[in-house]
Amino acid sequence: MCALSEETVVKMYKVMTQLNSMDRIMYESQRQGRISFYMTNFGEEGTQIGSAAALSSEDLIFGQYREAGTLLWRGFSLDQFMNQCYGNCEDLGKGRQMPVCYGSKGLSFVTISSPLGTQMPQASGAAYAFKRQKNGLCVICYFGEGTSSEGDAHAALNFAATLECPVIFFCRNNGYAISTPSREQYKGDGVAGRGPAYGIHTIRVDGNDVFAIYNATKAARDICVSENKPVLLEAMTYRLGHHSTSDDSTAYRSIDEVRYWDERDSPIARLRYYLVSKGWWDDAKEKVWKEQNEKEVLQASARAEKKLKPNWTELFKDLYHDMPQHLSLARKFW
Amino acid sequence: MKSKIMSKLLMLKSNPCSPMFIRLFSKSPQCMATHFKFQPETAHLDGETAKMNLFQAVNNALDIALAKDPSAVVFGEDVSFGGVFRCTIGLQEKYGKDRVFNTPLCEQGIAGFGIGLATTGATAIAEIQFGDYILPAFDQICNEAAKFRYRSGNLWECGKLTIRSPISAVGHGALYHSQSPEAFFSHCPGLRIVIPRSPIKAKGLLLSSIRTADPVLFFEPKVLYRSAVEEVPVQDYMLPLSKADIVAEGDDVTLVGWGTQVHVLKEVAEMAQEKLGVKCDVIDLVSILPWDKDTVFNSVKKTGRLLIAHEAPLTSGFGAEVAAAVQEACFLSLEAPIQRVCGFDTPFPHVFEPFYIPDKWRCFDAVNKLVRF
Numbered sequence: 001m002c003a004l005s006e007e008t009v010v011k012m013y014k015v016m017t018q019l020n021s022m023d024r025i026m027y028e029s030q031r032q033g034r035i036s037f038y039m040t041n042f043g044e045e046g047t048q049i050g051s052a053a054a055l056s057s058e059d060l061i062f063g064q065y066r067e068a069g070t071l072l073w074r075g076f077s078l079d080q081f082m083n084q085c086y087g088n089c090e091d092l093g094k095g096r097q098m099p100v101c102y103g104s105k106g107l108s109f110v111t112i113s114s115p116l117g118t119q120m121p122q123a124s125g126a127a128y129a130f131k132r133q134k135n136g137l138c139v140i141c142y143f144g145e146g147t148s149s150e151g152d153a154h155a156a157l158n159f160a161a162t163l164e165c166p167v168i169f170f171c172r173n174n175g176y177a178i179s180t181p182s183r184e185q186y187k188g189d190g191v192a193g194r195g196p197a198y199g200i201h202t203i204r205v206d207g208n209d210v211f212a213i214y215n216a217t218k219a220a221r222d223i224c225v226s227e228n229k230p231v232l233l234e235a236m237t238y239r240l241g242h243h244s245t246s247d248d249s250t251a252y253r254s255i256d257e258v259r260y261w262d263e264r265d266s267p268i269a270r271l272r273y274y275l276v277s278k279g280w281w282d283d284a285k286e287k288v289w290k291e292q293n294e295k296e297v298l299q300a301s302a303r304a305e306k307k308l309k310p311n312w313t314e315l316f317k318d319l320y321h322d323m324p325q326h327l328s329l330a331r332k333f334w
Numbered sequence: 335m336k337s338k339i340m341s342k343l344l345m346l347k348s349n350p351c352s353p354m355f356i357r358l359f360s361k362s363p364q365c366m367a368t369h370f371k372f373q374p375e376t377a378h379l380d381g382e383t384a385k386m387n388l389f390q391a392v393n394n395a396l397d398i399a400l401a402k403d404p405s406a407v408v409f410g411e412d413v414s415f416g417g418v419f420r421c422t423i424g425l426q427e428k429y430g431k432d433r434v435f436n437t438p439l440c441e442q443g444i445a446g447f448g449i450g451l452a453t454t455g456a457t458a459i460a461e462i463q464f465g466d467y468i469l470p471a472f473d474q475i476c477n478e479a480a481k482f483r484y485r486s487g488n489l490w491e492c493g494k495l496t497i498r499s500p501i502s503a504v505g506h507g508a509l510y511h512s513q514s515p516e517a518f519f520s521h522c523p524g525l526r527i528v529i530p531r532s533p534i535k536a537k538g539l540l541l542s543s544i545r546t547a548d549p550v551l552f553f554e555p556k557v558l559y560r561s562a563v564e565e566v567p568v569q570d571y572m573l574p575l576s577k578a579d580i581v582a583e584g585d586d587v588t589l590v591g592w593g594t595q596v597h598v599l600k601e602v603a604e605m606a607q608e609k610l611g612v613k614c615d616v617i618d619l620v621s622i623l624p625w626d627k628d629t630v631f632n633s634v635k636k637t638g639r640l641l642i643a644h645e646a647p648l649t650s651g652f653g654a655e656v657a658a659a660v661q662e663a664c665f666l667s668l669e670a671p672i673q674r675v676c677g678f679d680t681p682f683p684h685v686f687e688p689f690y691i692p693d694k695w696r697c698f699d700a701v702n703k704l705v706r707f
Contacts, residue, residue: 060454094487103486110453111486115477121443122478125450125458132432132456151470155443162438318488319524321547324576324624
């Protein structure tokens with residue numbers, strides 16, 4: 001059934017569960033006032049790790065904000081995640097943005113920004129450049145079903161199709177855009193239903209089946225790279241957690257609904273059953289891994305919390321390539 | 335006929351120098367004449383020149399950019415056949431469809447696509463067909479392009495993006511073919527905004543804009559595309575981006591403008607010399623963001639009298655920023671309140687354009703106020 005090695009599949013499981021641990025601890029950190037804000041990935045670990053595993057490490061990722069798993073897969077360290085959340089002196093983003101706005105040049109992950117959907121036409125443009133550069137790479141652009149309503153989403157799909165850009169548009173259809181359920185987001189056949197209208201190869205996938213995501217993403221990548229055409233992939237999943245630490249989803253959905261999805265369709269549980277059935281995992285390994293995981297995350301969090309914030313002069317830097325006179329004067333007379 | 339003239343005379347309450355009076359009784363047919371007189375300059379560069387108008391100068395700059403930078407691409411609505419203002423004529427034939435191409439009709443897409451291209455290190459030269467239609471791209475330009483480098487801690491940037499767009503009055507453009515949107519974007523740290531006044535300036539500034547490591551909005555005064563003709567150097571040359579130009583000198587009054595308005599102000603300076611015996615510094619800001627405060631401050635400290643003129647509406651137009659900065663830095667040097675002569679606080683009208691624009695009569699009237707204060 002699965003052509004992936006034990007090593008790869010175990011790595012998938014480990015990254016998914018590590019993401020889960022990091023999320024639980026960082027969510028608590030916000031509740032305790034240690035960091036200002038956080039967004040979890042509960043329920044979507046399969047979409048993130050499955051797709052990341054199918055890409056080349058240099059394929060460019062344009063994310064929305066719920067794709068930390070793709071960075072974790074590529075090797076972004078716990079320290080680097082925490083540094084950004086704490087906005088400390090080692091944050092690659094230099095303390096300028098809210099938590100979870102990760103970015104990494106070395107791991108080909110474009111820094112997250114808050115406006116929704118803006119990354120989509122950018123992904124089309126970047127893919128066009130890759131096509132011209134003939135570098136054999138593709139671009140992947142993650143977005144939620146809510147974001148698919150933005151004008152930029154329409155622009156991105158139409159540009160990618162007409163200009164033939166090697167980009168995978170990966171829709172995480174997780175059922176909610178904050179409190180807005182998908183039935184209030186669109187009336188047609190989800191996001192996938194729109195793909196053919198643009199002339200784009202489209203597939204809808206079980207987002208909680210990490211292997212289905214892996215296979216679909218791999219096939220999408222092959223189309224992109226060999227045909228220089230975009231692909232639209234709609235991953236059907238479920239947002240188990242709240243939208244963010246500023247949200248309490250019990251205000252708009254029942255705990256029963258959440259429990260149903262967690263018990264019946266958890267991507268982590270599904271992968272664990274598979275691992276156990278292959279004899280690649282067991283309760284003893286689970287116990288050891290869980291403890292190691294939590295310990296590593298807690299230690300990374302403690303390290304990040306202790307570090308100082310960046311120098312205040314960083315407020316004025318990196319706006320332009322060279323600091324203009326009016327800013328250096330402002331900094332001097334602050 | 336007689337009663338018509340009588341009623342016009344009765345309507346007038348002010349002195350014969352008033353803009354309304356002069357306009358009503360002047361002879362030139364409004365639909366044909368421009369409100370300014372383009373005076374060609376000579377380039378301060380050795381070497382061969384060719385007679386070019388502004389769209390030809392822009393075309394020449396794009397040609398050079400495409401020739402020298404293999405990563406450069408030019409895109410936007412209708413650029414393939416040459417563009418509605420002919421700025422991209424001949425480029426697709428020369429450089430191919432993968433480098434010069436039409437996009438679908440979507441300004442937010444054009445801007446976003448350009449940002450994406452630029453983040454990979456490719457030189458992205460986008461065209462927005464009219465500055466009046468740049469607003470759908472506002473989010474991409476201000477929330478994304480302007481902030482890309484800053485928010486990523488300098489990991490990512492889109493400095494290789496240039497967005498060109500025609501702006502300003504053209505005689506009959508009305509609400510949606512005449513706007514000057516520079517003020518909206520001037521409020522967005524991280525952008526560069528450049529406005530050329532002539533073909534020589536346009537070519538050099540555009541090449542600088544394309545090559546500078548910051549995203550640039552390059553606004554071209556569309557009325558100058560055909561009417562401004564100069565001997566433009568054929569070589570590859572660049573002009574400095576953040577420096578204002580002093581295009582005329584005088585000790586009595588400072589006149590500040592950009593784009594088409596510079597030519598109006600040059601004429602106003604001549605009128606002031608002739609009718610009031612007053613000599614003016616005429617400053618072309620060239621760059622709206624960042625803007626050259628030193629050149630303006632030095633001039634106002636010398637003259638004590640400042641007029642800023644722009645076609646965009648008065649309230650919160652870029653003149654407001656210049657006025658606020660000048661009163662702060664040059665307060666004790668001021669001999670009169672700063673004058674702003676601008677479009678009125680209304681949309682840009684069609685048949686009323688001659689009354690709307692800050693023409694030489696309204697500007698001259700303001701100079702008069704400044705010297706008589």
